[in-house]
Amino acid sequence: xxxxxxxLAGVLQGAKATLIEPFDITLPGGQWxxxxxxxxxxxxxxxxxxxxxxxxxxxxxxxxxxxxxxxxSRVTMMAQDDQLLPWAGALxxxxxxxxxxxxxxxxxxxxxLLTKVGLGAETDRKPAELSAGQRQRxxxxxxxxxxxxxxxxxxxxxxxDVVTRHQMQGLAARLLAGRTVVLxxxxxxxxxxxxDHAWIVARGGISPCALPSALPPRRIDAPETLAAQADLxxxxxxxxxxxxx
Amino acid sequence: MPxxxxxxxxxxxxxxxxxxxxxxVVTLSGVPRFILPGPWLVLQALSANAALLWQNALWSAxxxxxxxxxxxFLGVETAVLxxxxxxxxxxxxxxxxxxxxxxxxxxxxxxxxxxGYGMPSKIVTxxxxxxxxxASALFDRLMALPPGLSDLSRLAGASRxxxxxxxxxxxxxxxxxxxxxxxxxxxxxxVLIGEWVGSSRGLGxxxxxxxxxxxxxxxxxxxxxxxxxxxxxxxxxxxxxRWAARRSYI
Numbered sequence: 001x002x003x004x005x006x007x008l009a010g011v012l013q014g015a016k017a018t019l020i021e022p023f024d025i026t027l028p029g030g031q032w033x034x035x036x037x038x039x040x041x042x043x044x045x046x047x048x049x050x051x052x053x054x055x056x057x058x059x060x061x062x063x064x065x066x067x068x069x070x071x072x073s074r075v076t077m078m079a080q081d082d083q084l085l086p087w088a089g090a091l092x093x094x095x096x097x098x099x100x101x102x103x104x105x106x107x108x109x110x111x112x113l114l115t116k117v118g119l120g121a122e123t124d125r126k127p128a129e130l131s132a133g134q135r136q137r138x139x140x141x142x143x144x145x146x147x148x149x150x151x152x153x154x155x156x157x158x159x160x161d162v163v164t165r166h167q168m169q170g171l172a173a174r175l176l177a178g179r180t181v182v183l184x185x186x187x188x189x190x191x192x193x194x195x196d197h198a199w200i201v202a203r204g205g206i207s208p209c210a211l212p213s214a215l216p217p218r219r220i221d222a223p224e225t226l227a228a229q230a231d232l233x234x235x236x237x238x239x240x241x242x243x244x245x
Numbered sequence: 246m247p248x249x250x251x252x253x254x255x256x257x258x259x260x261x262x263x264x265x266x267x268x269x270v271v272t273l274s275g276v277p278r279f280i281l282p283g284p285w286l287v288l289q290a291l292s293a294n295a296a297l298l299w300q301n302a303l304w305s306a307x308x309x310x311x312x313x314x315x316x317x318f319l320g321v322e323t324a325v326l327x328x329x330x331x332x333x334x335x336x337x338x339x340x341x342x343x344x345x346x347x348x349x350x351x352x353x354x355x356x357x358x359x360x361g362y363g364m365p366s367k368i369v370t371x372x373x374x375x376x377x378x379x380a381s382a383l384f385d386r387l388m389a390l391p392p393g394l395s396d397l398s399r400l401a402g403a404s405r406x407x408x409x410x411x412x413x414x415x416x417x418x419x420x421x422x423x424x425x426x427x428x429x430x431x432x433x434x435x436v437l438i439g440e441w442v443g444s445s446r447g448l449g450x451x452x453x454x455x456x457x458x459x460x461x462x463x464x465x466x467x468x469x470x471x472x473x474x475x476x477x478x479x480x481x482x483x484x485x486x487r488w489a490a491r492r493s494y495i
């Protein structure tokens with residue numbers, strides 16, 4: 001089965017007030033969709049509802065896969081916090097979800113994935129023995145091990161240093177190709193680097209962004225990328241972007 | 246560094262200092278030996294009554310080991326059961342809270358009344374006293390799974406018991422260890438109180454006998470042996486804690 005498109009339509013309702021006014025968007029199947037917005041706007045709530053996780057906010061409307069099959073069993077998620085088990089080595093962390101389901105995971109497949117993310121020599125290392133970047137690589141391998149069609153990314157790279165973040169973005173773009181990826185971020189540069197499609201999330205609704213014609217992962221130093229970044233910053237509320245020196 | 250050195254060496258120095266102060270108090274104040282014997286007299290009592298102390302210590306230690314074993318087993322059992330079953334939580338959690346407010350030590354006379362002067366009453370007292378700290382410390386930690394791991398489990402579609410086995414129990418190891426730390430403090434106290442209330446053997450019994458006969462040095466000697474017993478338990482739990490830390494459970 002190919003990776004499905006996702007249709008989100010309705011209102012995101014918080015405990016007291018409306019978080020996001022009516023919106024209607026379709027995230028295309030097998031591509032990277034980026035939801036860009038400031039912290040606290042309800043991006044994470046949206047993602048949690050998509051994943052079927054408990055959430056304080058409610059969706060009045062619908063979140064469905066376009067192919068009609070249920071979403072819940074086809075979703076996996078990667079968060080800013082790597083969510084690794086401190087007591088388990090990298091390999092055991094990669095296979096944890098399968099073990100939680102009572103399956104007998106194939107250690108060779110897990111080893112192959114760890115090699116793909118550049119940790120072939122660290123399969124027995126525990127999270128405390130790995131750097132923040134390496135831990136996110138283990139989390140990425142765990143996400144890949146699940147082999148699900150829909151991958152939700154909740155600012156997974158935002159706690160990393162700039163160089164590591166850049167490397168992780170490239171790695172994720174390569175390894176998650178072909179799946180329906182939903183990335184939420186507050187960083188326009190990240191959105192521009194990775195998005196096939198992007199939207200700005202605000203209280204007033206969710207509106208599409210124009211993206212440079214180059215295919216992702218885009219060069220961060222390309223003039224059209226930089227211009228688009230300035231434009232996004234303006235749309236996110238920065239009234240007077242500094243003139244380039 | 247003037248105060249550097251091996252742990253054992255430091256312990257020995259500290260211990261020697263305590264003994265010196267004790268001896269000094271006894272010598273300077275001139276308290277009669279049947280009120281407060283000095284460390285030297287206690288040491289003499291220890292060696293003169295070695296066989297007697299050893300027999301009674303073995304008996305108390307045996308009771309303690311059995312009682313601790315039962316208390317730990319039931320405590321872990323309860324914590325896991327409460328984690329697995331929402332109904333059990335609903336039914337038993339208030340009971341656990343109320344039971345903790347009961348000073349279990351105060352039950353020792355009643356338990357002795359029901360079960361007699363022998364081993365069973367001691368084991369039940371020790372088990373009761375150690376059961377609650379283990380059950381509640383472990384249970385609190387079992388229920389406090391970090392939100393990230395909870396999400397992981399939900400996304401994987403884990404059953405409650407697999408989640409407990411693979412995520413909650415390893416996460417709760419520090420809770421078990423804090424429970425054990427309390428248990429090995431309460432355990433020896435429970436032995437002593439159980440034996441004071443009524444017994445025919447054991448260190449507590451020996452202390453009562455020595456007290457009645459004015460053999461204060463022997464009383465202190467029994468106390469020293471009991472302290473040694475507690476120390477052994479403490480060392481075991483600390484070794485367990487270090488093992489857990491090495492394996493990144495803490």
